[in-house]
Amino acid sequence: xxxxxxxxxxxxxxxxxxxxxxxxxxxxxxxxxxxxxxxxxxxxxxxxxxxxxxxxxxxxxxxxxxxxxxxxxxxxxxxxxxxxxxxxxxxxxxxxxxxxxxxxxxxxxxxxxxxxxxxxxxxxxxxxxxxxxxxxxxxxxxxxxxxxxxxxxxxxxxxxxxxxxxxxxxxxxxxxxxxxxxxxxxxxxxxxxxxxxxxxxxxxxxxxxxxxxxxxxxxxxxxxxxxxx
Numbered sequence: 616x617x618x619x620x621x622x623x624x625x626x627x628x629x630x631x632x633x634x635x636x637x638x639x640x641x642x643x644x645x646x647x648x649x650x651x652x653x654x655x656x657x658x659x660x661x662x663x664x665x666x667x668x669x670x671x672x673x674x675x676x677x678x679x680x681x682x683x684x685x686x687x688x689x690x691x692x693x694x695x696x697x698x699x700x701x702x703x704x705x706x707x708x709x710x711x712x713x714x715x716x717x718x719x720x721x722x723x724x725x726x727x728x729x730x731x732x733x734x735x736x737x738x739x740x741x742x743x744x745x746x747x748x749x750x751x752x753x754x755x756x757x758x759x760x761x762x763x764x765x766x767x768x769x770x771x772x773x774x775x776x777x778x779x780x781x782x783x784x785x786x787x788x789x790x791x792x793x794x795x796x797x798x799x800x801x802x803x804x805x806x807x808x809x810x811x812x813x814x815x816x817x818x819x820x821x822x823x824x825x826x827x828x829x830x831x832x833x834x835x836x837x838x839x840x841x842x843x844x
Contacts, residue, residue, distance in 0.1 A: 658709050661840040663811040665789040666803055668776060670728035672720060672747045683719075683745040683762040693744035695724025695763035697830035700790070700817065703756040704779060704837045711756025712839060715781040719760050720747040726768035737768050764792075764831060772797035772804060783842035790835055793818045814838070 678687040685692050700719075704712040722728050725738025729746030744763065752758045765773045775790045791804055793816050798804045807815060817835035826832060 659705060659707050659838045660810055660814050661707055662786060662788055662814050662836075662838045663807055664787055665807070665815065667787050668789075670720070670722075670730040670733055671776070672730055675749070676729070676745055676747055678745055679747055679749050680745075681719075681748050681750040681758070681760050683721075683748050683760065684743070686743055686745050689743045691743045693723065693763050694741050695744075695766075697827050698762050698764045699822070699826060699830060699832040700760040700762065700775070700835060701820075701832065702758055702817075702835045702837060704752040704758065704781065704839065705756055706839055707841060711752070711754075712781045713752060713754045713756060715752040715756070715758075715779055715837075715839075717750050717752065717758055717760075717837075718747070718778040719749075719762075719775060721762065721765045721775040722768060724763050724766055726766035738766065767795075767797050770802070772801040774801075774804075777837065779837050779839065781839060784839045786837065786839055788837070789815065791816045792833065 676686070683693065684697060704715040704717070706712055720728070723738070723741045723744045723746065725741065727733060727738040727740055729740065729744070748760060748762075750758060750760070762775070765775060767773050772795050773792050777786075777788050777790060779786045779788070789803065791798055791801075791812070798812075798816075804812060804815075817833035820832050820834045822830050822832045
């Protein structure tokens with residue numbers, strides 16, 4: 616990983632230390648996952664596991680639906696560029712996985728997580744940003760999350776965290792964005808093989824007429840490995 620620019624802020628230094636420690640611990644748990652290959656004879660490559668990170672919310676917000684841009688009781692929507700994430704949950708044979716439980720969390724448009732440990736000067740909290748959501752895939756395995764484009768922060772490219780659970784299968788992963796210059800400087804992106812990077816990267820698509828004029832849209836499918844028997 617390339618070094619981040621010097622920063623005299625003790626808060627930011629502490630945050631980088633937390634991120635480095637969390638990455639080393641969580642990647643240690645990911646190393647046992649086979650890399651660069653899906654199940655034998657699979658038609659689709661499985662989405663790779665990635666680090667949980669240090670900012671998974673210890674307490675979930677009361678409002679935790681799939682629209683992270685609006686918090687119940689707050690008059691203003693989240694700041695930043697609106698982002699729609701559309702995708703499917705599939706198995707490695709290409710079959711839709713209905714009813715998969717999907718958790719999603721991310722930094723806001725200033726690079727700040729809704730987490731008590733993320734209290735540095737990287738950016739303000741946004742009272743209109745939910746920060747975490749929980750939803751299920753529909754009968755065709757489809758899901759949609761409405762959020763904002765997360766900002767990069769020290770050592771990290773823009774990314775969104777996901778946990779996807781279906782039956783005995785549980786995947787912790789991160790979604791990256793196509794075309795981000797900072798991807799190649801991000802240690803958790805670079806740790807992946809080329810095939811895994813492709814499977815972890817969302818691609819920008821045209822917005823639909825129902826989306827706001829300033830919104831972005833990406834497509835990203837989650838492919839689950841078969842549960843170990």
